[in-house]
Amino acid sequence: MARADIGVYGLGVMGRALALNLAEQGFDVAVTNREHSWIADVVTEAGPLAGRLHPQIGLADFVAGLKTPRVVLFMIPSGAPMESMIEAITPLLEAGDTIIDGGNANFHDTRRRAAALALQDLQYVGMGVSGGEAGARHGPSLMVGGTARAWRRLEPMLTAIAAKYQGVPCVAHLGPDGAGHFVKTVHNGVEYADMQMIAEAYGVMRFGLGMSAAEIAGQFEAWDKGPLRSYLTEITGALLRYEAAGEPFVDLIRDVAGQKGTGRWTVIEALHLGQSASLIEAAVGARSWSSQAQLRARLARRYGAARGAVSVSLEQIGDALMAGRLLAYVQGFHLLGQAAQDYGWPLDFARIAQIWRAGCIIRAAVLDEIATAFEQSRGDGQLLDAPAIVAQLRAALPGLRAVAGAALGAGHPAPALVSAVSFFDTLRIERGTANILQAQRDFFGRHGFERLDQTGQHHGPWWD
Numbered sequence: 001m002a003r004a005d006i007g008v009y010g011l012g013v014m015g016r017a018l019a020l021n022l023a024e025q026g027f028d029v030a031v032t033n034r035e036h037s038w039i040a041d042v043v044t045e046a047g048p049l050a051g052r053l054h055p056q057i058g059l060a061d062f063v064a065g066l067k068t069p070r071v072v073l074f075m076i077p078s079g080a081p082m083e084s085m086i087e088a089i090t091p092l093l094e095a096g097d098t099i100i101d102g103g104n105a106n107f108h109d110t111r112r113r114a115a116a117l118a119l120q121d122l123q124y125v126g127m128g129v130s131g132g133e134a135g136a137r138h139g140p141s142l143m144v145g146g147t148a149r150a151w152r153r154l155e156p157m158l159t160a161i162a163a164k165y166q167g168v169p170c171v172a173h174l175g176p177d178g179a180g181h182f183v184k185t186v187h188n189g190v191e192y193a194d195m196q197m198i199a200e201a202y203g204v205m206r207f208g209l210g211m212s213a214a215e216i217a218g219q220f221e222a223w224d225k226g227p228l229r230s231y232l233t234e235i236t237g238a239l240l241r242y243e244a245a246g247e248p249f250v251d252l253i254r255d256v257a258g259q260k261g262t263g264r265w266t267v268i269e270a271l272h273l274g275q276s277a278s279l280i281e282a283a284v285g286a287r288s289w290s291s292q293a294q295l296r297a298r299l300a301r302r303y304g305a306a307r308g309a310v311s312v313s314l315e316q317i318g319d320a321l322m323a324g325r326l327l328a329y330v331q332g333f334h335l336l337g338q339a340a341q342d343y344g345w346p347l348d349f350a351r352i353a354q355i356w357r358a359g360c361i362i363r364a365a366v367l368d369e370i371a372t373a374f375e376q377s378r379g380d381g382q383l384l385d386a387p388a389i390v391a392q393l394r395a396a397l398p399g400l401r402a403v404a405g406a407a408l409g410a411g412h413p414a415p416a417l418v419s420a421v422s423f424f425d426t427l428r429i430e431r432g433t434a435n436i437l438q439a440q441r442d443f444f445g446r447h448g449f450e451r452l453d454q455t456g457q458h459h460g461p462w463w464d
């Protein structure tokens with residue numbers, strides 16, 4: 001009998017948390033998984049919610065147990081596994097049914113799949129889900145891309161399970177096909193940048209100011225009570241408190257960072273769109289270079305130790321983090337603006353900032369101000385022009401410059417903070433130095449240039 005409002009395929013950490021969240025909100029959820037043993041585990045974990053879960057072993061029974069038009073949420077790796085599941089489930093579905101990919105998918109795949117399935121009148125929704133396990137279980141931020149028809153069907157369920165910021169659900173229909181997955185990709189790019197700048201600030205405090213991990217924890221806890229309040233500020237304070245045998249636990253963790261690819265995609269897409277996400281690239285690059293552990297060890301011996309003492313205040317470091325965070329958002333939203341134009345997506349930047357205010361990894365106090373700034377602006381995605389942001393940046397920039405400068409001077413790697421300063425300086429110079437690039441291009445390749453005093457294309461006197 002078709003009883004379930006939605007089917008969740010894939011009961012890993014995120015899938016099971018979303019299934020339980022849906023059940024808690026009163027929805028009947030069919031659940032299944034490739035490894036069958038996981039299915040019973042979820043039902044056991046559900047406790048009093050078990051009555052709302054409908055475990056199924058076979059794919060045909062799983063689909064048959066769904067109310068029509070059917071909704072199937074896949075929480076599985078988004079590459080080849082998603083591809084083969086689409087192939088397997090499509091013959092079992094009917095016109096009007098919806099498949100949701102809730103993984104961190106490449107939005108190009110989402111666009112291609114949405115177009116292919118539309119030919120069979122099937123709805124394909126790419127949904128970015130942020131917030132880790134706790135978010136998925138108790139309220140994630142959800143970035144939805146798909147048709148208006150699919151959204152109408154999904155809205156009640158997704159609104160119910162999403163995080164709420166002062167009562168406003170952190171879920172939105174952002175546009176068709178790949179819009180949701182693209183916005184999630186940019187979210188992750190900003191996540192990488194914010195994490196990296198926090199790590200750089202930690203480095204300056206620990207090795208440049210000689211603070212202990214516990215003292216730094218205290219500083220992050222203090223920052224989390226002010227304008228820097230954010231999930232990443234909070235967890236950094238918390239994780240620095242842990243000890244093992246009286247030593248900071250973080251000292252036991254290898255300094256080699258993992259990455260699943262979404263930060264890299266942000267940079268790749270920025271370049272595809274003819275834009276630059278330099279701050280995010282600095283963060284992606286820092287993770288990549290961190291993996292060269294042996295090379296780093298060898299070069300540390302060859303060149304000698306760096307990381308001297310710095311003289312910056314904690315207030316300046318806080319300002320550096322604030323300015324850096326704002327500039328990461330500036331780059332992220334600029335990228336969203338360009339994608340909206342190129343792909344014809346009606347992206348609502350204020351709404352995106354709003355749904356990032358709770359539930360997701362980059363949730364931060366400043367997002368509320370960013371949302372307001374977009375509401376008040378013409379919506380062109382240019383945060384740097386918005387009065388509230390201008391005031392904040394003006395106040396925080398001297399700190400960013402001081403910290404980036406001190407890090408450079410004393411040999412502390414701070415690629416994201418340094419990149420943030422350079423990015424800002426590039427944009428606030430009315431007359432830059434691209435005239436020299438143009439002259440060089442013309443000198444060696446007759447590429448031509450525009451002149452300030454005449455119209456049209458010109459060549460330099462070097463060709464006379």
Ligand code: 6PG
Nearest residue numbers: 130131132188259260261262361
């Ligand atoms: C989120 C996160 C999440 C991401 C992890 C790991 O919004 O909940 O972005 O989706 O997968 O943070 O990402 P990396 O392995 O690339 O660091």
